Amino acid sequence: MEIKYFFRHKSVGFSIQHVFGTLMTEMEKRATVDKTHMPSSRSMPWDVVRNSVYAYKHRNKKGINHISGHVHEILLGLIKQKTILTIHDLVFIDNVRNPVKRLYKWLFWLYLPIKIADKVTCISAHTKENVLRHIKTDKITVIHNPLNIRYQYAQKAFRLSKPVILHVGTGWNKNLKRTITALKDTPCHLRILGKIDEDMKTYLHKAKIEFSNVYNLSDEEVRQEYIDCDIVSFPSLYEGFGMPIIEGQATGRVVLTSRIKPLTEISGNAVQYVDPTDVNSIRMGFEKIIKDEAYREGLIRMGLKNIERFRVKEIAKQYLEIYKEVMNNG
Structure with a gap:
């Protein structure tokens, strides 16, 4: 199985790549893994077009295309490909008060991406509930973020006088x-x-x-x-x-x-x-x-x-089941 992960522009932040880097390391034991970052860090209409065209040119024709989050709009360039969309939160809608901007975000970051994607994963049940308030769909599965294996128990005495x-x-x-x-x-x-x-x-x-x-x-x-x-x-x-x-x-x-x-x-x-x-x-x-x-x-x-x-082996197993389901659906 071939899996390609799509990430937002590197300048936007590394939190999502940090999380999915943990998953990718584990997934490399089970599949062929690749990744690509979007060329534009902004979300204006021309940026949507630029990122979507870039995603189309770098699409995985043979396997899974997994959009790791926050660049939902690139699914416009992945129509008819086998796609997974991960939604982390809806801050891009929840914090927008301008009704025109809110409609724009809803259309290109939520409605169309969910319609195009074969499967959608949400990192918490709360995010899933929030998504379902905006759009009804049966594509969503909750899969939590994995814990990096580097985080291990380290015994230490509690500093009572000045913690x-x-x-x-x-x-x-x-x-x-x-x-x-x-x-x-x-x-x-x-x-x-x-x-x-x-x-x-x-x-x-x-x-x-x-x-x-x-x-x-x-x-x-x-x-x-x-x-x-x-x-x-x-x-x-x-x-x-x-x-x-x-x-x-x-x-x-x-x-x-x-x-x-x-x-x-x-x-x-x-x-x-x-x-x-x-x-x-x-x-x-x-x-x-x-x-x-x-x-x-x-x-x-x-x-x-x-x-x-939250162990990464368990999270990878859940994602692998989603990937196999999408691959087997024609």
Whole structure:
């Protein structure tokens, strides 16, 4: 079997390629695997045409064409090919208020791609539910993102006097400002993964939070950040999956996250849940983790059990079944 993975432009971000890189490494044991990146990073009409033509020229005529996510529009160039579309989230529609732009996104990133694709996978049940609110289809299968095999348990004593709290991400949805407010007067070191601007640095100084900021790290450096921390902070306002939850759990670190979908689906209740819109809830969540050793250790043990369902061998097996079904359908 031949499988070709299509990725968005390299400048847009590596989160999807990071996830699918794990899958591709495992899939190479079972099939011939190739990949290609789109030439345009934008989403204007001429970019849609450019990327779709590029996809057509680089299509896999003999096997599976798997669109890994966020470049859904390139299915326009893959009509009559054997295609799989993975949908991570619908932020490209959910955050658009202009009705004309919203219709444009719905048509070219959701309706037409789903109509063209042979099969659609969603990385969470929550994403599937969201898709079905916009378009009715029986093509969707939920397949979670795989955990990279590099994330292994690393034993470490908890720093009770000044725990290192690793806050993963600095985008609008990562809820950093509320987290800073919640940690005011809490002895800790806030390690922020992702670039912050001068305004956020000023806010941190005013809150008298001891912090450090790292970004543009290699995959191995990111893994080391999990090992070095005591608590993983992920009180997001919006997510399509929640990879830091299982990465933290796999490392053996206690995780604080939001009681929202799909994070409740991914976490397996092996986390400290908080209301991401309530600073006091976030504060109390951190306090509970820091002060209650038995509770903290219990969450870590449950987290190590939860990650078993995200092992890459299991995820690859699920995808392989989808690929075989598409290949066998003529």
